[in-house]
Amino acid sequence: MNRMRYLRIGIAAAILVAVFACAIAHVSIGTLCALCPVGFAEIVVASGSLPWELLPGVVAVLAVVFLLGRVFCSWVCPTSLLKNVFGGKTPRGLTGRSGSCAGCGLGADPNEGRIRNSLAAQGIVLVVLLVVSFIVHFPVFCLLCPIGLVFGTLFAVSRMFVTWQPGWELIVFPAILVLELFVLRRWCSAICPLGFFFGLAAKARSRVGFLPGVRVRAASCKHAEGCDVCTATCPENICAATATARDMEDCTLCFDCREHCPSSAITMKPDFATSKAKRSVDCSDDRDH
Amino acid sequence: MGATASGPDARANVTMDAAERIATDAKADAAVDTVEGIAADMKALSHPSRRQFCIAGGAAIVLAGTAALGQMTHQQADAVYVRPPGAESEASLLAKCDRCERCVQACPYDLVQPRPLSFDIPTVGTPEIVYKAGFCDFCMECVRVCPTGALSWDAPTVSDIGTAKVIKDACVAWAWEGCRVCVDVCPVEGALTLDERGRPQVNETLCNGCGLCELECPAPSLRAYDAAAAEKGIYVVSRESAAAAQPGALTTEQFETGRFVRAEGGLR
Incomplete structure (x- = not known):
């Protein structure tokens, strides 16, 4: 059960452990902040200089999102790690979590009522924080970023082993994290400015169309008979059977749907015929109202 | 899991929906990768719904608030x-x-x-x-x-x-003479010397703030614990600090009030 979830927890946790181990072994791989597109943009506006050495990492992350999809969100991001460990996504999962799905029901298209990732909201957040960073001359979002707070807590612990003086951040950082992830549940889909960059990369990706992604074998899919397992398991509530290209932009390739699909109808194969039929430009008709 | 409704009607709806969807998709497909398609995306981006606007606005206010608070505390400090x-x-x-x-x-x-x-x-x-x-x-x-x-x-x-600063009331040599650990370990020729009374003095132009003196200072193990005196007899401070701006050795009070405070007219 939930093999994929445990695998995701394992990989994201391994990254945290690796970063912590590197702090002890003095290998300077840095935290994920060394790959952050938002951090890059903030430094540019806050300092008026271009941090060239950040660029390769940032471009690499965006290239990975373009080629593989938003894998960062479900497999790497410490935020998802916390959500996977402690729950906290509204309608999610067959077991353990609520297990219900808002738009489900025979004859209904779950994707119609789905709350989508809001590139517009994330974009507004990004613009505001760049303006604010420009005014106050420091990267503001780094103080609030849940990824930074997870690593901040980690490094506060490693600092404690050197100075033997615990800091307030050991309490304050986790408290802010709880607020962001478990109270503001729309953090990832509507606030996270990193999601704006990933959303753009995913948009570009969906225009190419043939890149690997979650696809459904129409022959074995039981959606027409009322099966909504993929929607119920999907963290983004995507119904794989009826998903348009716009819906698949929100897919983080967590593979929960693939694991739970009762008829094994979900594949990763680049299927030109299906992708062609599924491509559409309904992005203008943003149903997130 | 949903799927409670059943019967021929519902099933017919599904087929209808599917047929419609394929038709719309096919139509839309023609427009893919065209300028209109991208323009539509940009439109969706520049005209967020009220709900999106509220979320983003709320987040933006929090961001701005944090920045203002941060800026305020930073200037104050x-x-x-x-x-x-x-x-x-x-x-x-x-x-x-x-x-x-x-x-x-x-x-x-x-x-x-x-x-x-x-x-x-x-x-x-x-x-x-x-x-x-x-x-x-x-x-x-x-x-x-x-x-x-x-x-x-x-x-x-x-x-x-940075530069090292001797703390008068914590340094062992200032109290009794005889201790010269910091002078002996200092790797910079002439940066730390003993004055005529055997007390360490820092040549602040030569000192580079390496901190070996602070690390090795034996004051905590030679003195009884005194909450009023600094722990060690010598500390490295930033050259921009108020502590560094005062000449010669410091009292614990001068050190503690000036250690992390910017000196008057210091470089920002």
């Missing part, structure tokens, strides 16, 4: 810290550092540590030097790995991160 080599100034380090902690990981002596959360909120997580586990031999690993330019090779601090 007007603090200076001993930073790793290559930090041009407090302002430039703060503007460029994204707290990736690569310098912290790179330091072979556990000297570079992320700043704890303090009243000076924006500096949390930025690197500072803590002489608890070692001293700086200017190996430059931190500067080499810094990806943001917050630590750069051009800054004057690449070979000078």
Whole structure:
């Protein structure tokens, strides 16, 4: 059960452990902040200089999102790690979590009522924080970023082993994290400015169309008979059977749907015929109202 | 799992829906990759719904609030810290550092540590030097790995991160004579010498703030604990601090009030 979830927890946790181990072994791989597109943009506006050495990492992350999809969100991001460990996504999962799905029901298209990732909201957040960073001359979002707070807590612990003086951040950082992830549940889909960059990369990706992604074998899919397992398991509530290209932009390739699909109808194969039929430009008709 | 409704009607709806969808998709497909398609995306971006606007607006207010609070505390604190080599100034380090902690990981002596959360909120997580586990031999690993330019090779601090200050009422040699540990360990010729009364004195132009004296100072083990006196007899402080601006040895009070405070007219 939930093999994929445990695998995701394992990989994201391994990254945290690796970063912590590197702090002890003095290998300077840095935290994920060394790959952050938002951090890059903030430094540019806050300092008026271009941090060239950040660029390769940032471009690499965006290239990975373009080629593989938003894998960062479900497999790497410490935020998802916390959500996977402690729950906290509204309608999610067959077991353990609520297990219900808002738009489900025979004859209904779950994707119609789905709350989508809001590139517009994330974009507004990004613009505001760049303006604010420009005014106050420091990267503001780094103080609030849940990824930074997870690593901040980690490094506060490693600092404690050197100075033997615990800091307030050991309490304050986790408290802010709880607020962001478990109270503001729309953090990832509507606030996270990193999601704006990933959303753009995913948009570009969906225009190419043939890149690997979650696809459904129409022959074995039981959606027409009322099966909504993929929607119920999907963290983004995507119904794989009826998903348009716009819906698949929100897919983080967590593979929960693939694991739970009762008829094994979900594949990763680049299927030109299906992708062609599924491509559409309904992005203008943003149903997130 | 949903799927409670059943019967021929519902099933017919499904087929209808599917047929319609394929038709719309096919129509829409023609427009894919056209200018209109991209324009539609941009339109969706520039005309968010009210709900999106509320979420983003709320988040933006929180962001701006944090920034304002941070800025306020930062100005109020007007603090200076001993930073790793290559930090041009407090302002430039703060503007460029994204707290990736690569310098912290790179330091072979556990000297570079992320700043704890303090009243000076924006500096949390930025690197500072803590002489608890070692001293700086200017190996430059931190500067080499810094990806943001917050630590750069051009800054004057690449070979000078601060200056040592003797604390009169904590230094053993000031009380009894005889202790010369800091003078003996100092790796910089002439930076630490004994005056005519056998007390250590710092030549602040030669001292580069390596911190070996602070690390090795035996005062805590030679003196009875006294809450009113500093723990060690010698400390490294930032050259921009009020403590560094006062000539000669300091009292514990001068040291503690001026250690992290910017000197009058200091460089920002």
